[in-house]
Amino acid sequence: MPKRALITGVTGQDGSYLAELLLGEGYEVSGMVRRTSNVNYERVEHIADKIRFVPGDLLDEGSIVAALRDVQPHEVYNLAAQSFVTTSWNQPMFTGEATALGVTRVLEAVRQVDPSIRYYQASSSEMFGKVREVPQDETTPFYPRSPYGVAKVYGHWITINYRESYDLYACSGILFNHESPRRGLEFVTRKVTSSVARIKAGLDRELRLGNLDAKRDWGFAGDYVRAMWLMLQQDVPDDFVVATGETHSVRELCEIAFGRAGLDWTAYVVVDERFLRPAEVDLLVGSPAKAAEKLGWTPTVAFAELVEMMVDADIERLRR
Numbered sequence: 001m002p003k004r005a006l007i008t009g010v011t012g013q014d015g016s017y018l019a020e021l022l023l024g025e026g027y028e029v030s031g032m033v034r035r036t037s038n039v040n041y042e043r044v045e046h047i048a049d050k051i052r053f054v055p056g057d058l059l060d061e062g063s064i065v066a067a068l069r070d071v072q073p074h075e076v077y078n079l080a081a082q083s084f085v086t087t088s089w090n091q092p093m094f095t096g097e098a099t100a101l102g103v104t105r106v107l108e109a110v111r112q113v114d115p116s117i118r119y120y121q122a123s124s125s126e127m128f129g130k131v132r133e134v135p136q137d138e139t140t141p142f143y144p145r146s147p148y149g150v151a152k153v154y155g156h157w158i159t160i161n162y163r164e165s166y167d168l169y170a171c172s173g174i175l176f177n178h179e180s181p182r183r184g185l186e187f188v189t190r191k192v193t194s195s196v197a198r199i200k201a202g203l204d205r206e207l208r209l210g211n212l213d214a215k216r217d218w219g220f221a222g223d224y225v226r227a228m229w230l231m232l233q234q235d236v237p238d239d240f241v242v243a244t245g246e247t248h249s250v251r252e253l254c255e256i257a258f259g260r261a262g263l264d265w266t267a268y269v270v271v272d273e274r275f276l277r278p279a280e281v282d283l284l285v286g287s288p289a290k291a292a293e294k295l296g297w298t299p300t301v302a303f304a305e306l307v308e309m310m311v312d313a314d315i316e317r318l319r320r
């Protein structure tokens with residue numbers, strides 16, 4: 001009998017790659033989708049006939065219980081969230097409801113419907129915020145710097161609490177930034193690569209950005225969803241950092257992205273205060289040692305390769 005998985009956030013970047021991976025592993029894949037005024041299944045369009053979509057919202061406990069009763073999954077991947085850090089300052093309550101309390105709603109539904117379900121929580125390196133050590137690993141203390149980061153810390157600890165209180169197989173993956181051609185346009189990597197394509201095509205003349213000095217540990221989303229799946233295939237549930245172990249600045253990102261299109265980034269990038277954050281996370285770099293040792297996981301796409309892949313995809317998208 002094939003295993004059944006339910007993915008919340010299936011319409012997002014990670015949801016689409018995870019759905020592909022699980023289908024390839026022979027799973028029956030269901031995706032929880034919320035009601036929106038426009039259908040936005042673009043990232044899963046190519047596999048939509050293989051996914052069962054079930055209605056549900058992180059803000060509505062009853063809908064999550066109904067989705068679990070309907071699908072009867074062996075594994076739940078909770079990827080849904082208000083995931084954009086900047087928005088979390090504009091909508092802190094909503095971010096708390098979805099990104100923090102939403103986790104408890106899913107865990108509570110798992111506990112009530114079938115406590116044997118294996119659960120994955122999408123935790124974040126944003127929890128490290130003003131970092132206490134370099135590199136960050138599973139034992140590094142948290143110091144979140146945004147309502148989003150604070151909400152993720154809650155989601156992380158409630159996952160551990162449900163594991164320890166109710167003996168659930170619940171894992172928290174502390175994932176560092178991961179990107180792809182399917183990344184949302186508001187995140188800095190995709191903002192840069194889509195802008196490079198537009199400038200190259202003569203549609204734009206400049207790119208306005210915030211803090212060019214911020215450093216991130218950027219990997220490829222396709223690699224990172226494999227780590228999520230591996231976490232749920234172990235004998236005992238545990239928490240893992242997933243990262244490349246390398247860090248790069250937004251400035252380096254610009255240099256590689258514009259360079260790929262034969263452009264000099266300094267001629268186009270303008271620093272605009274509107275994109276600075278009330279509190280910044282200056283530097284993230286993770287240690288993937290535990291994931292390598294216990295999951296056998298290693299990243300396959302290097303930073304420059306990732307940026308070039310995204311630029312090429314955006315140029316091709318515009319051409320089409």
Ligand code: NAP
Binds near residue numbers: 123124174
């Ligand atoms: P994303 O592209 O922004 O996708 C977020 C998903 O959550 C979308 O499918 C969205 O649905 C859904 N969603 C939002 N609010 C919801 C609600 N109230 N009820 C049900 N669904 C809701 O995010 P991502 O990059 O794939 O990230 C996946 C998860 O990993 C998120 O929890 C994120 O915080 C976390 N994370 C991401 C990274 C990263 O670098 N990508 C790193 C660490 C952790 P709609 O399509 O309807 O908006």
Ligand code: G4F
Binds near residue numbers: 085086126189209
């Ligand atoms: O691409 P970003 O918006 O990603 P951020 O804030 O690191 O969050 C992402 O990664 C987290 C994992 O660490 C996830 F949990 C979260 O859901 C999300 O996927 O910004 C990256 C850096 C920041 O330091 C920001 O200040 O880029 C800097 N930046 C500079 N100019 C900009 C811009 N970011 C954005 N979005 N837009 C700019 O114009």
